[in-house]
Amino acid sequence: MSARPEGTPRRLPKGERTRTRILDSATELFSRSGFNAVSLRDIAAHAGLTHAGVLHHFPGKESLLIEVLDRRDRADAHAVFPGITHPGTPEPGPGVRLRMLVELVARNSGTPGLVALYTKLSAEATDPGHPAHHYFRERYRILREEVAVLVEALRAEADPPVDVDPAVAARQLLALMDxxxxxxxxxxxxxxxxxxxxxxxxxxGLDPEGGARGGGLSA
Amino acid sequence: MSARPEGTPRRLPKGERTRTRILDSATELFSRSGFNAVSLRDIAAHAGLTHAGVLHHFPGKESLLIEVLDRRDRADAHAVFPGITHPGTPEPGPGVRLRMLVELVARNSGTPGLVALYTKLSAEATDPGHPAHHYFRERYRILREEVAVLVEALRAEADPPVDVDPAVAARQLLALMDxxxxxxxxxxxxxxxxxxxxxxxxxxGLDPEGGARGGGLSA
DNA sequence: GTCTATATCGCGATAGAC
DNA sequence: GTCTATCGCGATATAGAC
Structure with missing residues (x-):
């Protein structure tokens, strides 16, 4: 709404740039040494300011971690469920999406540091007063919905129809993965x-290799 | 080995008694207000000494939490798997033990505070340097073993034989519960x-209501 | 107004006196 | 075995620089 005054040539507001700089520093240091081992003063020094300066842009150390993980989360979510980040995007078939979900699980095995941060944070965020509480409730709600839709789609096209409640299966699958x-x-x-x-x-009764089948352990 | 000197009339060493006193105080305060909200100085004051005194008996605040949870864990484990705490004890039938396991899940719903502490700690303890790391590795090893034996027993006595790998099912069941x-x-x-x-x-294919059956969602 | 720095607080943890 | 310093930490409030 408000027209920009004449003397602001920068394409990004300055505050937004330091915010991003802090986030980048935090991402690098957290990924390298973990959460507890890195202090706000370390991050501040790496980004070129004092620890109080960091706390002006982020309410606390945990919130900083949340935003770091959120960025990674968005990238992952976009890979498996394009509908989340780009609502109009046509999605690949359910079989392909299930395969992508399984591949995401396998890919996580390559980044134990970030998986550990995420696991720790999701546990801490169960406290209603935690800064990440709302974020995780929303995250589970969205993931549950997407996985349920996915299961329903696979259920519908199963040759021998399978007996699965998509909502139940979604909760179980996410719990199992965690x-x-x-x-x-x-x-x-x-x-x-x-x-x-x-x-x-x-x-x-869902076949992660392609379609859907009857059920059981192996072929 | 070393013979006790003459002047020690108490049945318990003094240090052991204050240790227990500290543990009791920590249990009460943690259960009431959670882990982060309670300080070592709070616990120390409740137990009648200074925070440095507490740290003489326990290497850190986390270790204190570990011992608190360990006491509760032993009680639960003894209820479901008497074999863990009393190796010679004759165990109830596998069907009964499965039912007890499910009841433990339901019972946990009554103590959200302790469940939250346990969830948070198990996540933090994935760090190899965490004081509870070894404890949780051992805990999962024992639980996995016990559950696998339980599944195997149920599998063997199933009327229509069920296709289940006990080791796989044990890991999945524990992961699902967590x-x-x-x-x-x-x-x-x-x-x-x-x-x-x-x-x-x-x-x-395991029926938590009594025996074992074919498989599927409902009756 | 927007941003950063200084000062202060209680915290967990350690070292050394008693 | 317990206490009295003392440290760096995360967090907050407030004052100063742009």
């Missing part, structure tokens, strides 16, 4: 998240 | 952990 991440972080070598998730999907 | 706790803490009114766990068990 719980497996904890076990995998504790024993990375002993847990193959992709195999365990696929086994569950097959048991639902 | 993940559902997070979702339940976020939306207590929207998640019925017992129903979702039972549905999964039925899908494995």
């Amino acid at each position: 719980g497996l991440q904890t076990q995998w972080l504790l024993e990375p070598e002993a847990v193959d998240m992709e195999v365990l998730v696929c086994d569950f999907l097959l048991r639902l | 993940g559902l706790q997070t979702q339940w803490l976020l939306e207590p009114e929207a998640v019925d952990m017992e129903v979702l766990v039972c549905d999964f068990l039925l899908r494995l």
Whole structure:
């Protein structure tokens, strides 16, 4: 609405640029050394200001972490569910999307640091007063909805019809993925998240390799 | 080995008694106000010493939390798997034990504070340097083993034989329970952990109401 | 007004005196 | 075994620079 005064040649407001600079610094330091090992003063120094300056742009250290993870989350969500970030985008077929979801699980195995941050934060955010509480409620709501739609689509086109409640399966699948991440972080070598998730999907009667089938463990 | 010197009439060493006193205070305060909201100085004051005195008995605040949860954990484990705490104890039948496991899930719904502490700690403990790391690795190892044995026993006595890998099912069941706790803490009114766990068990071909059966969602 | 720095607080944790 | 310093931390309020 308000017309911009004459003397502001920069394309981005200055505050927005330092905000991004802080976020970039936080992303790099958190990914390298974890959350607890990095102080606000470290991040501030890396971004070229004092720790109080950082706290002017972000209400606290946790909020900084939330925004770092949110950026990664948006990228992942866009890969599997284009409908979330770009509502009009035509989505690939349900079979392909299920395959992408499983691949996301496998891909997470490559970034244990970020998976650990996410797992820790989702647990802390169960506190209603936590700065990330609303964010995670929304995140689960959206993911649950998308996965339920996906399951319903696969259920409908199953040759021998499968007996699955999409809402129930969505909650179970998300819970399974979260719980497996904890076990995998504790024993990375002993847990193959992709195999365990696929086994569950097959048991639902959904084939993560292509379409849908009857049910059971293997062929 | 070392013989006790003459002047020690108390039945418990003094240090052991203050240790227990500190643990009791921590249990009460953590359960009432949560982990972050309670300081070491609060606990120390409640137990009648200074915060440095507490840190003489426990290496840190997290370790204090670990021991608090460990005491509750032992009680729960003894209820469902008597074999853990009392190796010689004859266990009830597998059907009964599965039912007890499901009841434990339902019972947890009554203590959201402790469930939240446990969820948060298990996430933090994925860090190999965390004081609770070893504890949680051991905990999952034992639980996985016990659940796998339980599944195997149920599988063997199933009338129409069920196609289940006990080790796979154990990991999945524990992951599901953990993940559902997070979702339940976020939306207590929207998640019925017992129903979702039972549905999964039925899908494995295990009947949490009594024996074992073919599989599927409902009767 | 927008942004950054200084000052202060209680916190968890450590070292050393008693 | 307990206490008295002391440290750096996250967080807040407030004052100063652009």
